Structure formats: structure tokens, C-alpha cells
Amino acid sequence: MEMTLRWYGSKYDTVQLWQIRQIPGVKGVITTLYNKQPGELWEHDEIRALRKEVAGDGLKIAGIESVNVSDAIKAATPDRDLHIENYIKTLENLGKEDIHLVCYNFMPVFDWTRTELARKREDGSTVLAYKQEAVDALVPEKMFETLAEDTNGTVMPGWEPERMGHVKELFELYKDIDEEKLFENLVYFLKAIMPVCNKYDIKMAIHPDDPAWPVFGLPRIINNEQNILKLMNAVDDVHNGVTFCSGSYGTNLENDLPHMIRVLKGRIHFAHVRNLKFISPTNFEEAAHLSEDGTFDMYEIVRALYETGFDGPIRPDHGRMIWGEVAMPGYGLYDRALGATYINGLWEAIEKGARARK
Numbered sequence: 001m002e003m004t005l006r007w008y009g010s011k012y013d014t015v016q017l018w019q020i021r022q023i024p025g026v027k028g029v030i031t032t033l034y035n036k037q038p039g040e041l042w043e044h045d046e047i048r049a050l051r052k053e054v055a056g057d058g059l060k061i062a063g064i065e066s067v068n069v070s071d072a073i074k075a076a077t078p079d080r081d082l083h084i085e086n087y088i089k090t091l092e093n094l095g096k097e098d099i100h101l102v103c104y105n106f107m108p109v110f111d112w113t114r115t116e117l118a119r120k121r122e123d124g125s126t127v128l129a130y131k132q133e134a135v136d137a138l139v140p141e142k143m144f145e146t147l148a149e150d151t152n153g154t155v156m157p158g159w160e161p162e163r164m165g166h167v168k169e170l171f172e173l174y175k176d177i178d179e180e181k182l183f184e185n186l187v188y189f190l191k192a193i194m195p196v197c198n199k200y201d202i203k204m205a206i207h208p209d210d211p212a213w214p215v216f217g218l219p220r221i222i223n224n225e226q227n228i229l230k231l232m233n234a235v236d237d238v239h240n241g242v243t244f245c246s247g248s249y250g251t252n253l254e255n256d257l258p259h260m261i262r263v264l265k266g267r268i269h270f271a272h273v274r275n276l277k278f279i280s281p282t283n284f285e286e287a288a289h290l291s292e293d294g295t296f297d298m299y300e301i302v303r304a305l306y307e308t309g310f311d312g313p314i315r316p317d318h319g320r321m322i323w324g325e326v327a328m329p330g331y332g333l334y335d336r337a338l339g340a341t342y343i344n345g346l347w348e349a350i351e352k353g354a355r356a357r358k
């Protein structure tokens with residue numbers, strides 16, 4: 001595995017590349033061109049400039065999270081083929097800059113949903129949290145407003161204010177799209193981009209839906225073992241792969257995370273490793289990475305990745321806000337650095353234990 005940290009770019013992130021470089025074991029970042037709208041073309045020189053900036057601080061781009069898929073592609077509107085053409089050219093430009101991993105998601109309207117961005121825990125740290133009753137009490141248009149004051153002045157991916165201004169129209173776009181139709185649109189998209197992925201060896205890694213059940217009646221298709229395997233089989237090419245996000249698949253306690261990792265062997269190209277603490281099955285908060293702070297057995301998750309030969313980029317995921325840091329919720333430096341160090345420790349112990357037994 002290759003330990004990385006997500007970085008939003010010098011214009012948007014409170015965390016700097018030089019700080020990331022000082023986290024033990026982190027040699028790469030997962031980043032994006034944050035100013036790009038879904039469907040828009042990423043020019044070759046823009047990607048080159050980003051790569052050079054990252055290299056200037058002694059790091060590499062280990063992957064892109066995300067090249068966002070537009071609602072036109074997800075909902076198959078008349079702009080779909082134009083946007084797919086732009087996506088293909090973008091992948092080609094990424095390949096030319098030696099970038100071989102692209103994370104994306106296929107969630108309608110909302111990239112991910114939390115109902116609190118700063119729930120206070122006993123130790124005074126704050127975390128993102130989700131409570132189904134809070135969602136049920138809201139109309140979707142109000143979702144962003146309820147969160148807006150807790151963003152610490154940052155723009156959160158998937159929750160850009162200009163996008164949220166059009167929530168009603170977005171819902172209209174998806175009114176006839178059920179799970180089957182959404183799945184068909186995803187397969188259409190993947191089949192169209194596989195040739196360029198093969199040419200440049202670009203591994204597409206779909207991020208699961210978060211939470212892993214329908215929110216506001218919107219369809220969910222990447223949420224459990226059965227559905228992700230269905231997608232792997234529908235486009236049976238190694239470049240059609242998975243971002244294994246423990247914190248997203250894990251929102252549904254019925255998902256057996258280590259087992260899912262094992263059945264997806266060879267198709268997991270990117271891993272997001274984090275822990276959740278459940279108060280009830282539909283009320284959870286994002287814990288520290290350490291097993292004992294949450295609900296998941298992080299040792300078993302990392303062991304499953306190790307034993308299936310996972311060799312792609314891995315990153316700690318949302319961290320708690322600690323030590324007075326002011327940053328994008330979930331994306332401060334301190335707790336993610338602790339998470340990276342913890343995962344590195346698990347990995348070293350598992351690897352050396354496995355070697356000693358040979």
C-alpha cells in the first residue's frame with residue numbers, strides 16, 4: 001500500500017503540502033482540480049501545473065479524488081455524451097501526466113450526507129455525525145442551510161453553495177430515475193470510458209454511497225456487497241474498480257467490511273480507512289481511527305487489505321477536529337496524521353507477523 005493524504009489544493013485547503021510531507025510514511029497526495037465543474041474538460045497544462053506544484057514539495061499525485069461525474073451523465077440528459085467526451089479527454093490528459101487512479105461516485109444530487117459537522121464528543125473534539133431523524137425532519141433544500149454555519153469558512157466537496165442553490169432542479173432531474181435506470185447509466189458511462197482507461201492504465205475506483213441507504217428518496221446503487229459485485233461483473237475489466245471506504249460501506253451495519261474486501265480482491269484500487277461510532281443503527285458519528293474509539297475492528301479491515309495483496313493508495317479519512325485546529329470539517333491535519341500513523345502501525349505489525357509465520 002501507499003500511504004497518502006487528501007489535499008484540496010493551495011487555494012482551498014488549510015493544510016499545506018509541506019505539512020503533509022512531514023507525516024511519517026506519506027509520500028503522495030490525493031487531489032483534484034477543485035474549481036472544475038462536473039462535465040468540464042481538464043486541460044493538459046492545468047494537470048501538469050498541479051503535478052509540478054505537488055512535486056515541488058517532494059510529493060507525488062497518487063490519484064485524483066474526484067473527477068466528478070455530472071448529473072447529465074448520471075441522469076442521462078441530452079448533454080450526457082458531450083460530458084462523457086470531456087471525461088474521456090480528461091482521463092487522457094491525466095494519463096499523459098502519469099496519473100493512474102481516479103476516484104468518483106455515482107450518487108444523485110448529494111455527494112454525501114451528514115446532519116452535523118461539529119458534534120461535540122466527551123473529550124471536547126468535534127466530529128461529523130448523522131442522525132436519520134434529523135434528515136426525516138428536513139426538506140432537501142434546507143439541508144445545506146442547516147450545515148452552512150459549521151463549515152469553518154471552507155467550501156466542502158459536493159456541497160458547493162452554487163450547486164446547492166439548484167437543489168430543487170436537481171431533484172426534478174432524477175424524478176424518473178430509479179435504481180435500475182441509474183445503474184444502467186453508470187454501466188453506459190463505464191463502457192464508454194474503458195478504452196481510454198485501458199490505453200493509459202487508469203484505474204477507475206467508484207466511491208460507495210454515503211450513507212448506504214436512500215436519502216430523500218434518491219436511489220442508491222453502490223451500497224453493499226451484492227450491488228458492488230453486480231457492477232464489477234457488468235463491466236468486467238480491472239480498470240472498473242472500487243474505492244473501499246470503510247466509513248461509507250460501514251454506515252450500514254449489515255455490511256461485513258473485512259468480508260467485502262476479500263470478495264473484491266483485485267478490484268480495490270484505493271482505500272479510505274476510518275472508523276464510526278454508532279449510537280443506534282441510524283445515528284452515528286465519525287470516531288478516531290483507533291478501533292476502541294468506534295464500532296469497527298480496524299485491525300481486521302487492514303488485515304483483509306494486506307491479505308488480499310492490496311497495493312494501491314490508502315488514506316486516513318475524515319478526522320476529528322482536535323487541538324484547536326480550524327479546517328474543513330473532517331479534513332484537518334492533526335487527526336488525519338494520527339490516523340495515517342495508526343494505519344501504518346497496523347500495516348507494519350500485520351506484515352511482519354505474516355512474514356514471521358512463513
Ligand SMILES: [Mn+2]
Binds near residue numbers: 247248317
Ligand atoms: Mn470515503
